[in-house]
Each structure stands twice: as C-alpha cells, then as structure tokens.
Amino acid sequence: MTHPFLDLAPLTAARFASIEDRVARLLGTEQDVVIMQGEALLPLEGAIRATAGPGTTALNVITGPYGQTFGDWLRDCGATVIDLAVPFHTAVTAAQVRDAFAAHPGIDFVSLVHAEAATGNTNPVAAVGEVAREHGALFYLDAVASVGAEPVLPDAWGVDLCVIGAQKAMGGPAGVSAVSVSERAWARMAANPAAPRRSYLSLLDWKERWTDGGRRALPHAPAQLEMLALEACVERIEAEGPETVMDRHRAAAAATRAGALALGGGLEPYVREARDAAPVATTLRAPAGVAASDLVARALAADPALALAAGGGALAKEMIRVNHYGAQATRGTVLAALTSLATALTAHGVTVRLEAALEAAEAAWR
Ligand SMILES: *Cc1c(COP(=O)(O)O)cnc(C)c1O
Numbered sequence: 001m002t003h004p005f006l007d008l009a010p011l012t013a014a015r016f017a018s019i020e021d022r023v024a025r026l027l028g029t030e031q032d033v034v035i036m037q038g039e040a041l042l043p044l045e046g047a048i049r050a051t052a053g054p055g056t057t058a059l060n061v062i063t064g065p066y067g068q069t070f071g072d073w074l075r076d077c078g079a080t081v082i083d084l085a086v087p088f089h090t091a092v093t094a095a096q097v098r099d100a101f102a103a104h105p106g107i108d109f110v111s112l113v114h115a116e117a118a119t120g121n122t123n124p125v126a127a128v129g130e131v132a133r134e135h136g137a138l139f140y141l142d143a144v145a146s147v148g149a150e151p152v153l154p155d156a157w158g159v160d161l162c163v164i165g166a167q168k169a170m171g172g173p174a175g176v177s178a179v180s181v182s183e184r185a186w187a188r189m190a191a192n193p194a195a196p197r198r199s200y201l202s203l204l205d206w207k208e209r210w211t212d213g214g215r216r217a218l219p220h221a222p223a224q225l226e227m228l229a230l231e232a233c234v235e236r237i238e239a240e241g242p243e244t245v246m247d248r249h250r251a252a253a254a255a256t257r258a259g260a261l262a263l264g265g266g267l268e269p270y271v272r273e274a275r276d277a278a279p280v281a282t283t284l285r286a287p288a289g290v291a292a293s294d295l296v297a298r299a300l301a302a303d304p305a306l307a308l309a310a311g312g313g314a315l316a317k318e319m320i321r322v323n324h325y326g327a328q329a330t331r332g333t334v335l336a337a338l339t340s341l342a343t344a345l346t347a348h349g350v351t352v353r354l355e356a357a358l359e360a361a362e363a364a365w366r
Pocket of ligand 1: 041
C-alpha cells in the first residue's frame with residue numbers, strides 16, 4: 001500500500017528551484033534566495049559565520065533572546081561586538097542605532113531581529129536599514145517571526161541577509177528555512193577566509209554548487225517532505241492573499257491587546273506601546289502576585305489546544321504569550337485565550353470583566 005508521506009516521487013531540481021522562486025516572490029526580492037535544509041537557526045548561524053570574522057565590528061541589537069544568541073555567534077567568530085540592548089517591552093529606535101554608529105564609527109555589520117515572538121515586540125527595520133546603509137554596514141535580519149504577519153521587504157529596506165522560517169505566521173513547516181542574500185553579502189563571504197565551506201552551515205557551498213550552476217543539480221538529497229510543505233504553505237498564502245493573511249495577524253494582535261486591557265484585574269500588555277507590539281504574537285504581563293506560568297498551566301489543563309504559553313526562562317514568572325499566528329490568527333483563538341485567562345484569573349481570586357474584554361476584542365478586530 002502506498003503511503004502519502006513515504007512513497008513520494010523524487011523532488012526534482014526544477015521543482016526545488018521553483019519553490020525558491022516562490023519564496024523570493026513572497027519577499028518581493030531580486031536577491032538570491034537560498035533554501036536551507038534545516039530549521040531557521042541553520043541560515044541564522046550560517047549567515048553570521050559566513051560574513052563575520054576578526055575584522056568585523058558588529059552592532060548587535062538585542063530586543064529579546066535571539067539577539068543574545070546572535071551576539072554569542074558573532075563573538076565566537078572573532079568579531080568585535082557592540083551590544084545595543086533595549087528593554088524587552090519596547091523596540092529599538094533608529095536614533096539609538098544612529099548614536100551607536102556615532103560612538104563606534106568602525107561598525108560594518110548590523111544584526112537585528114524584526115519581530116520577536118518570545119517578547120512580542122517588533123522593530124522598525126526600514127529606519128534601521130537606512131542608518132546601516134548610510135554607513136555602508138552589512139545588514140542582517142531575522143524575519144522568522146515577522147514574515148507572513150507583517151511586511152518583510154529586504155530590497156526596499158536594504159537588508160543584505162534576510163532569514164525566514166515558515167513555522168510561525170506562514171503556517172508552514174519548521175524543518176526548512178530560507179535566506180535572501182545581496183551581492184554585497186556574497187562579496188563579504190567570498191572575502192572571508194573563515195566562512196564555512198564544505199560544511200552543512202555553508203551558504204557559499206550552495207552558491208557554488210547550486211545557484212551559480214544554474215540550479216540544475218541539487219548538492220544533496222533535499223528535505224523532500226518539508227519542501228513540499230513549504231510549497232503548499234506559500235501556495236495557501238498566495239491563494240488567501242498575503243495582505244489578507246497579514247490583516248488577520250494585525251487584527252488578532254489588536255484584539256488581544258484591547259481585550260487584555262478591558263479584562264482588568266492587573267493584566268496588561270507586556271509591550272507598552274501598541275506601535276512596538278508584533279502582529280505575530282501578543283505578550284501580556286500577569287497581575288502582581290500571580291505567576292504567569294501558573295495561569296497558563298491552569299488554562300492549558302482545561303484546554304490543551306489554546307494558543308497560550310508562558311514566557312521562556314526568567315520571563316515565565318511574569319509573561320503570558322498568546323501565539324495567534326498562522327492558522328491560529330483567528331477571532332476564535334483570541335476570544336478563547338481571553339476567556340480561559342479570565343477563568344484562570346478568577347480561580348486565583350482576581351476580579352475580571354470578561355464580557356467587556358470580549359466586546360473590546362470584537363471591536364478591535366473590526
Ligand atoms: C521562532 C523564532 C525563530 C526560530 O526559532 P524556533 O524557536 O526554533 O522556532 C528564530 N527567530 C525568531 C525571532 C523567532 O521568533
């Protein structure tokens with residue numbers, strides 16, 4: 001008996017290339033788009049190791065846990081790293097980036113996370129890109145959590161290395177990812193003696209063995225199931241319309257924020273200003289004296305399908321995450337999350353106004 005996942009025809013090079021082209025179209029980019037055979041950490045790490053070295057002075061913007069990881073990789077490559085950390089309840093500003101360049105004129109690399117699902121903030125990429133371009137710095141962006149939820153425009157924003165994954169707002173697979181690479185970024189890699197080669201991390205291998213060869217023969221067996229899932233997920237976004245998909249995410253974030261504010265009881269949006277809040281996921285601050293992880297555990301015990309999580313690590317005490325992304329970017333997800341949080345808060349002896357919260361969420365959704 002043939003199995004739908006197991007007994008597949010081989011994935012051809014032409015099909016692989018057409019999936020890359022579709023991803024490039026989604027990003028509106030003319031740059032080379034390389035699909036990587038692994039979760040997004042593969043191109044995130046590969047792009048840093050390819051472009052950074054002892055001669056690099058990197059401005060590393062930290063607005064959540066991923067920024068911290070990038071700083072570690074950059075230091076490991078021998079780069080001089082200037083960390084620009086901002087509180088997780090805000091976003092970085094172009095003025096802060098401009099000040100960093102003024103204080104450290106040698107900066108030639110900027111790393112930034114667009115949206116952080118883990119902290120719920122989103123950063124002004126276009127404005128930061130403008131500053132990076134003024135100074136001729138290479139601009140590296142983690143758009144894993146933003147793509148599909150809000151516009152990601154590497155060409156318009158001057159992004160040299162734009163990494164995406166499909167597992168968040170795109171509603172797709174986690175096992176493949178992609179990076180768009182500018183000509184400048186390829187040149188930086190070619191000039192970097194420490195850039196990985198003959199390595200699973202190597203972007204240059206893909207350039208030499210795949211892209212420059214006219215994409216006629218794959219360097220190794222493709223992650224076939226994940227590639228088919230990536231194709232299906234891009235097809236589904238095209239069918240719904242990328243604008244409609246982004247509208248759902250924006251509406252879900254606005255509704256969650258408005259609902260949490262109306263619920264009261266000390267529950268608050270974690271990201272203070274709405275303009276800094278990411279459309280992909282909304283983070284909330286638990287009321288004083290109530291552990292966020294306890295609230296979330298109570299809610300999930302009643303309904304494991306809820307799109308709720310506690311913050312990671314030290315944030316587990318105070319942060320609740322509403323992961324309204326992908327297929328979960330719906331009114332139903334938001335209303336269910338608010339209802340379950342109201343029930344859990346009530347059980348903790350906190351007085352809340354569920355009806356007002358649901359009305360506010362409905363109004364904000366429209
Ligand atoms: C989700 C996410 C990733 C991918 O990491 P996983 O935790 O493995 O899904 C990378 N960067 C950002 C900013 C993310 O939100």
